[in-house]
Amino acid sequence: MKNTLMFILLLSITSIINAQNSIGGTVTDATTNNKIPYATIYLPQLEKGTSTNEDGTFILESLPQGTYKIVVSSIGFKTFSKDVTVNGAIKLDVQIAPSAIEMEEVIVSTPFHKLQSENVMKVERQSMEELKTKGAMTLSDGITDISGVESVSTGVGIGKPVIRGLSSNRVLVYTQGVRLENQQFGGEHGLGVNDAGIESVEVIKGPATLLYGSDALGGVLYLNPEKFAVQNSTEGDVNVNYFTNTEGVTANGGFKTSGDKLKFLVRGAYGSHADYQDGNGTYTTNSRFNEYDLKSGFGYQDTNFKTELRYNFNRSNLGIPEEIGVQNRDRDPLLPYQEIDNHVISSKSTLFFDKSSLDITLGYVANNRKEFEDEHHHEEHGDEHEEHGDEEHEEHEDEHEEHAHGDEAALNMKLHTLSYNVLYHLPETGKFETIFGVQGMHQTNENSGEEVLIPDATTVDFGVMATTHYHMKNSDIQIGLRYDTRDIEAKETGDVGSESYIPALNRNFNSFNASAGYRVTIAQKIIARLNLATGFRAPNLAELTSNGGHSGANRYEIGNEALKNEQNFQTDLSLEYGNEHIEFFVNGFYNAISDYIYLQPTGQFIDDDPVYQYVQDDSNLYGGEIGFHLHPHPLDWLHLESSFETVTGKLADSNVYLPLIPANKLSNTFRVEFDGKQVSNKYAFVTLQNVFNKNNVGDFETRTGGYSLVNLGFGATIKAYNQPFNIKLSANNLFDKEYVSHLSRLKPDGIYNIGRNINIGVTVPF
Template identity: 50%
Template sequence: MRIYMSLLFIAVSYISVAQQKITGTITNAQNKPLNGVEVFIEELQKGTSTNENGNYELTNLPNNTFHIAFNYLGYETQIKTITLKEAPIELNIVLQEAVFHMDEVIISTPFNRLQSENVMKVDKVTVQQLKNKGAATLIDGVNLIPGVSQVSTGTGIGKPVIRGLRGNRVLVYSQGIRLENQQFGDEHGLGVDDSSIESVEVIKGPASLLYGSDALGGVLYLNPVKFADDNTFNLYANQSYFSNTQGIGTSIGVKQSYNSWKFLANGAFNQHSDYKTPSDGNVTNSRYNEQIFNAAIGFNNKLISSTARFSFNHSNVGIPEEIGAQNSNTTPLLPYQDLTTKMVSLNTIFYLNNSKISTVFGYTTNDRKEFEEHEHEEDEHEDEDEHEDEFADPSLNLELNTFSYDAKWHLPKIGNFQSIVGVQGMHQTNTNYGEEILIPNATINDIGFLVTSTYDFKNNSSLQGGIRFDIRDLNTEEHLVQHDDEIHTFEALNNDYQNFSASLGYKTLLFKNITSRFNAATGFKAPNLAELTSNGVHHGSNRFEIGNPDLNSERNIQFDVALEYDSKHFELYANGFYNYIDDYIFINPTGEIEDGYDVYQYTQENAELYGGEFGFHLHPHPLDWLHLQSSFETVVGKQRNGDYLPLIPANKLVNTVRTEFNIKNWLNNGFATVTLESNFDQNNVSGFETASKGYNLLNIGAGATFVVSKVDLNLSLNLNNALDKTYVSHLSRLKSDGIPNIGRNFIASLKFKI
């Protein structure tokens, strides 16, 4: 990393300032110039805005092909694909009146195409859109995307579930690198705050071709916050209040961009007390707090575009077990987790004559500590305000260090044919420092080689496919652990896993306005350390876990069909999938007791999952202010023997009525929304699960952006679970204790930007 950084900045110092540029004027249909149109190149993280005459200018651009997005309130977003050579380009744009549908540039797929051009169906949504829908946290927001759910433990812990698959099967990418933080555990959160995220992309289905192991079920791709427009300075801050948890969320950030150099930094603090149920009071120790800091520096000219980012996330999260003491304290009680994640990444694109080379290098360190009550402690008579010694040694202390790399050569385009070859991998070490050992010290090395290609036909159809080969080498140390006066042994492992993965997809226009996508893809997931080597009490999940060193890699094949009908005022979609998995790994109770806890052991069985997402969006004319939306999602998961898989989300129907409005020049982006979320009964449960009853949740929201003396004030108000309905989500880890989910929650958020 140090050598790479040195070479990069030495090279930068010898590069002359380039004058390659794009200029133009943006007007409306009446030929009137538009002031303040956002002009942005996603691939370069570079943008500007039009002046009062509608003029814009982007300089220091490479000789290559990229997408330019033109976005303006009240008008339809336009995205142009531009190929720069030696001469500057003048690109004038006429924006039309807005409709509800806007195209997006997709970053998580290899060719960075528009969604309308992409062979794979990818859902993309901005963080601001999720907040406007009432999302209290990032994972709550992701849960609003059809086909995506979450396994939760109260309000502070949530993990994504994509079409019934979770844990290591869903890979999370942040800053362009893998988010490695012992993510296989259901009992801790993402470790990423929405203050550092601009938008979220979700790939549903196997993405091992693009990302290797752990992308068998899908990918959650988090796009970081954008830099400021060229030659501008931004100061922004956000303050949120959450009535149910008496919580606060505060963030502040600055951005400064020049023609070539860009800088940003932001910090955030979140604090919540125990959440309140509609009928039983507060859930003791569901409180949590976190501190976040992010910084980035970028440089670009006609030869290179490079961005270095750093993120820090520290949180203390209580592990709830009961509805006990009632108060508004925010300091977690025992048991609780102390989690710290630091990420450094360097993303660079080198522009050649007719191609480009993209590289991503990253380093992540994750420090995970769990503190628990010891048998000799008698705190039932103590006031919980007298928190146990927070400096006591943790019972579980894991340090995970990961160096990751990714290099791709985007080969010269030959006619309508384009290819990418690349190599990806990581070096990872896991080290124990606590008195208890759940998983042993270990070293993991991954390397994967891939080639993927796309061909565009003249009839607006595209064919895309590829193949990949991966090798994972996993080595662990032998450990001796005592349980119930007996010595248990962690046998040392030296395992190799080798896997091929492939994908093939076809996009075409079946009929007028009907786009179809057909995809078949294989994926894999090598068994993780917990599945292979667990041998102890996991207090986060309240059970004694035993691994299985003989586990094989999971391998799957998924068939996916997506149909979309688009017109100016109506959108209809139907996505169906069938997913067959060889050697699906899951945990089952053995009926035994160890150290006072139920014993669970990892096992394997072939499995299948199938289902889909269906919905529509109506924007009736001439009622341009009205939007009617509906979505339905379903998934069924079974073992080969006919038994159901555990933790499969219930069917869900969401109906939304939304109005949008603007008032002259002082109120923009005004909206009011009412949503009814209907979760159905879930009776398709595994042998150790209980069925769940259905429930309906009513959510109400409103908001707008106010322009005051050239300062944008964004206000959003949301009332979630407005009727204070008592319910228990099927994917709640507190369901077995009969603890309901959160009750009525009023969320107020105010953000200003200068």
């Protein structure tokens, strides 16, 4: 009993001491000394923040002892950051300088929680709010506005990210802090994430194996979920969008509330689109799609411990366009179509010790991908279509649609992925910040449909890493080392000697990788970065085991169970300059990939389809991005932005170019921004996007002509009866240009990309 009382007393004393740890102070304008109300105060490592009140003061209480970065930001001012040692009641008075440059945000995808200007690794970041003002219909479409990022598309509903010419399993997607696994090896397998409830997108361009392991050889697309409400507050919003081209409607609504320790949020979304119309007025048959999405989160934060649990369910029904056929505005997909369910559960917890901390992230992703098709039905009505008119053909298409929704899935793959990521932040030693970590994944693939693209298999990953960041007055150095191993065990599939036979497989892949980066500020205006990094990717199941026809590409693919790791070494160099009038950047990279895996024709045919086999050879990719942003003072409302991006990829020992490399692109945007009382946050923009001829193409690609698109938009926040309404309107492909993207999977079928599309959106916060 005595020991119990002593333990309770010790806990009470510890709680009282921790409760006394706080940061309080004021935020003022550095030029006028005026107090700044509603400025944001945020501690990234603690994920805890507040806002200044009307007299510019703030306080953050119940903080664990230690050293943390504090970030202070406000619209129209330069973002302030500083390391603060918390031990008792700390007083901090912050002065921030006016600036026409947008507020800097904290980069989450790298482990040291730096502002972009402080980060050793160059990371592109865009808020979801900004991407939505440009009229993107889907998340995969919106990310193409980020420099160096494109999308391999199948219509408008299916898209997957391309980072500097690399895609599929060479680009890793993270959502809710865990890796998203959804059979991304397939060309027509899209991103599978709804943009509702996504706060921002971060892109690491280049090898990120050190941080994320295999499959991050080409880069990482990191999706940050929306934050919980500020402590002791409640908020919500409703968003509705209409798209004229597809007669599409998307809507989502969210609610979140936070108390002293507990936090909760929930958001539901729905979207429905008919077939899109190209620039010549033709509907792209079966490009229709619809989507349901639910995101929820629960958080708890005490003085020395914080945790959050998030869940996301997404169901997508996606038509797969094959040819131009029936012309109508129906929304139910025709055959073939996909029905995809994604369940993502993530748990992120942090334990704070005296001068160190431990991050534990656990994830579970369940992906069920079904594909419905009926080749016999197509053949049965194919000859009839030649004898009858379009009207009767439409009747057959209607029968086809009814038949579609009664069929069992021809392809039914279930992928279950458990992942973990444990990072220990050591106590800072002098100017060193050091992190040790272990990561791993256990994944099972199961087939229950008639068709088998990849066999039933189990994949187990394990990795161990260490990275350290050394701070100097005007520069930083970051180095790291990592070891990974991957075991793949696949079961035998089919009958020996049959076309669909896949033998059993048991392979192990492993790799050591390292990275080194240096950032220096030159003359307080120029930031230079040099990053050297290696990465690796183990071959995926499709590359190892394929043995069958690929209907979407009209070819027969044969895997190669002897494939080795892809291993790369990339050099990145970037320069940035900024003052009150202009910002300028230039990024260059050279990526040498050993044992690059690709498809090569054998010269044989099976069932009239050419046979391709997976082979390996060394390859090189190189290019970069260049751009500037003009905002002349005192005309801070005026913005002129321009960027150019280029990538070239080819085999190292020949002049053979790699497939799916995006065309060079030049974008110019003229934007104006104003503020007011009744009508605030006013903006308008016009963008001219020039995509150049793509003549350097892969062996089974054809050249693609260039094109120019004009996009425009405007928006504002309007108050009515003290209720704000955020209104936006945008028009993409304003002049209804008929064009085709080089990265469109519908290009071989002669199907054009989407024509003029006007988006009208309203957001009502409450």
